[in-house]
Amino acid sequence: MKWYADNPTRFGLQVIFDLVALGWAALWIWIAVTAHDAVLDLRAPGDGLVNAGSGIRDAFTGAADKARGVPLVGDDLSGALGGGTRAGETLIGAGNAQISVVQDTAFWLQVALIALPLAFLLITWLPLRLRFALRAGAARRLQVAGFSDLLALRALSSLPARQLARFSDDPAEAWRRGDDxxxxxxxxxELSALGLR
Incomplete structure (x- = not known):
């Protein structure tokens, strides 16, 4: 395969378009990472709920343990304080659920912001570059191998009719006769149309 043309103008345009494609990809990767980090900032309330729930759970658990030591009513008092422990665990669960949703949203947003623009490049830019590279590589191999007649045949089948009309006689007939x-x-x-020497 030959990725770039020999013609300086076409070579320059190919390099510019390749740099634009790479810049496009880099820009969307940066946007995706920035958006991911911004969405992760939304997990602060979930962290707050987890911290508050941990504090409440630990406080009520400690109080329930100490209440067991009170004579006569210790077990009842400890059971009543156990409700506070469960409330703290509920807050921890709610905070963890919110954190999980925020993290999942941040991840999938980042994936979408990278995948869609890269898919656009894969659909538009990459096929054009591959097509050129394959055609130019095949033409270069034919040229090096000395198969000018095959290059001429490719020109007959691919060049616009207005370019073929510039010949003094019928180029297809001249090709069939073997006119060197x-x-x-x-x-x-054909080589010039591909930007090759």
Whole structure:
């Protein structure tokens, strides 16, 4: 495969478009990471709930343990304080659920913000680059191997009719006759159309 043309103008345009494609990908990756971090900032209330729930649970658990030591009513008092422990655990569960939702949202937003723009590149830019690389590579191999007649045949099948009309006689007939001058001219035009020397 040949990724870039020999023609300086076409080479420059290819480099510019490749840099634009890389810049596009880098921009969306940066946007995705920034959005991910911004969404993760929304987990602060969940962290607050977990911290508050832990504090309440620990306070009520400690009070319930100490209440067991009170004569006569210790077990009843400890049981009543156990409700506070369960309330703290409920707050911890709610906080963890909120944190989980925020983290999942941040992850999938980041994936979408990277995948969609990269899919756009894979659908638009990459096929054009691959098509050029394959065609230019095949043409270069034909040129190096000395198959000018095959390059000329490619020119006959791919060049616009207005370019073929510039020949003094019918280029297809001249190709069939094996006219070396017309074959060389057609081969040069095929290479030139691809931006090759």
């Amino acid at each position: 001058e017309v074959i060389a001219a057609l081969a040069r035009r």
